[in-house]
Amino acid sequence: MKVQRLPILLALVNLALLIFTVAQMRSAAAESVPQVVRARALEIVDERGRVRASLNVLPAKTEPNGEAYAETVLLRLITERGRPSVKIGASEQAAGISLTGPSNTKQTWVILEAKGTATSLRLKNEDGREQIVAP
Numbered sequence: 001m002k003v004q005r006l007p008i009l010l011a012l013v014n015l016a017l018l019i020f021t022v023a024q025m026r027s028a029a030a031e032s033v034p035q036v037v038r039a040r041a042l043e044i045v046d047e048r049g050r051v052r053a054s055l056n057v058l059p060a061k062t063e064p065n066g067e068a069y070a071e072t073v074l075l076r077l078i079t080e081r082g083r084p085s086v087k088i089g090a091s092e093q094a095a096g097i098s099l100t101g102p103s104n105t106k107q108t109w110v111i112l113e114a115k116g117t118a119t120s121l122r123l124k125n126e127d128g129r130e131q132i133v134a135p
Helices: 002-031
Strands: 041-045 051-058 072-078 084-090 094-100 109-115 118-124 130-133
Touching: none
Parallel strands: none
Antiparallel strands: 041 051, 051 072, 072 084, 084 094, 094 109, 109 118, 118 130
16 A cells, blocks of 8 residues: 555645746746837837837937027827838927928928917928917
8 A cells, every 4th residue: 555655745845846946937928918118219210120119218419509499299190211201299388290291292291289388289391381280
């Protein structure tokens, strides 16, 4: 009888060790997925390595003409020809969305902006016609 009990006991110990090991592997695999990605910038590239979307925090700066820009978070969506066609920006002073026409246009765009306590919608066509909508 004692000879039969030993293999059963060893089999049960091995089973317990197997269950414990599998449980440890699952918890280790779940922990390897980060809950938050932290970076100073994010770029998404296409199969050729060209940047097609970017998310950046731009530092505050003052232009040589004296115009000041606050620190801004900027999301850009870029066409296959390299034109940032969609821009969404936000700072403490203003937030806005800019949509531009195809790469072969120069003056076709829409800007929706909230700056300070004022809002506006600016539309411009390639033929130069422009309309500003403000409350």
